[in-house]
Amino acid sequence: MKLNTKGRYAVMAMADIAKCGLGGAPSKAVPMAQIAERQHISLPYLEQLFSKLRREGLVSSMRGPGGGYTLARPASQIYIGEIMQAVGEPVKMTRCNREKNESTGCIGGGDCNTHELWSALSDHIYNFLGSISLQDVIDKNVGSFGSLTSNLRAVNEKTGPEAIEEAI
Amino acid sequence: MKLNTKGRYAVMAMADIAKCGLGGAPSKAVPMAQIAERQHISLPYLEQLFSKLRREGLVSSMRGPGGGYTLARPASQIYIGEIMQAVGEPVKMTRCNREKNESTGCIGGGDCNTHELWSALSDHIYNFLGSISLQDVIDKNVGSFGSLTSNLRAVNEKTGPEAIEEAI
DNA sequence: TAAATACTTGACTGCTGTAGTCAGGAATTA
């Protein structure tokens, strides 16, 4: 269960633009070559990723000298989950492609005890990434979520899920 | 960001034991061949996994006719995170191996904007898996966590992530 | 003791998907 470089690089690059593109009133375009150098990512590889980011409408591009990339929206309105999804970093914990209620989704049909676990895990990760914006990342404002769930765990260990509301 | 079969199969097998090992006062040993058949997992492959589960003290084995595996502890005291870790399914989102506070951990030293994000993601997943017991899984008692985080998602759903189904 | 059952271990292999390269092209500015 590892993160691959596509998702990681894409977020790194987006954070780089968010950080270095500031200055002008219409925010300055950041050339890809600079991003590649600062983040130590191979330029041709980065080009692949930006092709996808552009198609998904997360960045805008300008060609020619002085050109480069800008964020298509303010950093506070771009969520990590979107970036991951755009470059094809799927959050996929279940093996079957069916809907939750179809028990036939799993191999052999009907005897998959663990489907709901993996499904819940996917949701959990998805929600986490969908709740953190690029702005949060460059502000290093990510810790709160981690500590929140730590509290939940402590509650759950003692008294069970009923006490969760207290924790919030 | 996918789950590989090691972790998935290990949890499936453990859940199978938890479910099928009941009956006798000292819970009945479940032969691996039965698990393999019920869960549609190749027997030799499963043997590899159980070797690790046994070494980590999560299951006990009994040889000879009538032998098999039993859980080393009650299902309510075995957490999914332990199983995943035992079979070598690491939850690793960061690339560098250093501690949180060492900024030199990341490549090039000091310019890794996203380290804390991945670190928080790892924590998040780890806490989730560490809070769900095998008993929760066989009782299908996993949903509460999912619905909790769904509330978080609702906050940014206005602007944000479409195509949830694709992500799952 | 012998046979049956079941666990144990290590080495081996095919293959998929990731990570990265390469080459050429198109738009824009000066």
Add this chain to the structure above:
DNA sequence: TAATTCCTGACTACAGCAGTCAAGTATTTA
């Protein structure tokens, strides 16, 4: 026109996963 930058698709090496195979060891039943 020349320089700069983005854009696109095809291609490839390689690691690691998933699974196999073979030979062994321990335990119980008869």
